[in-house]
Amino acid sequence: MGNYNKSSTGARRTEAPTQQRRRVHGGSASQPPMALFDAADAAPAPRAPRTRxxxxxxxxxxxxxxxxxxxAMKWLMNYQIDSAEARRVQQKAVRVAAAHCYEQTSNAAINACLKDVEARSASAP
Incomplete structure (x- = not known):
């Protein structure tokens, strides 16, 4: 243990990973590491047009x-709302006409009036 030189092995330990790191990341041992910020490279590079x-x-x-x-869904919803409103208006008119039929005096007149209202409501769109 007396011949063990700590300074020479420590120097080799620090040099070897640095040289290896530079080789791995594309640098060489003779080139200095890149600066973090260079004023000449501060302007952004023009972007290439993107390809589709x-x-x-x-x-x-x-x-x-x-x-x-x-x-399409908005149109369908509006169409359904409009047709439902038209159907309600038509059904209301049929109910009013049927109610007027019950103002008749005889059962035969009431039945004839109701058949007439039913025929008109069936033929109406």
């Missing part, structure tokens, strides 16, 4: 399809 890939086309098509589906 199938993924971006697919995303655009999905967004477009979603918009079309939203408008």
């Amino acid at each position: 890939t199938w993924r971006s086309t697919l995303v655009g098509a999905a967004i477009g399809l979603g918009i079309v589906l939203a408008f």
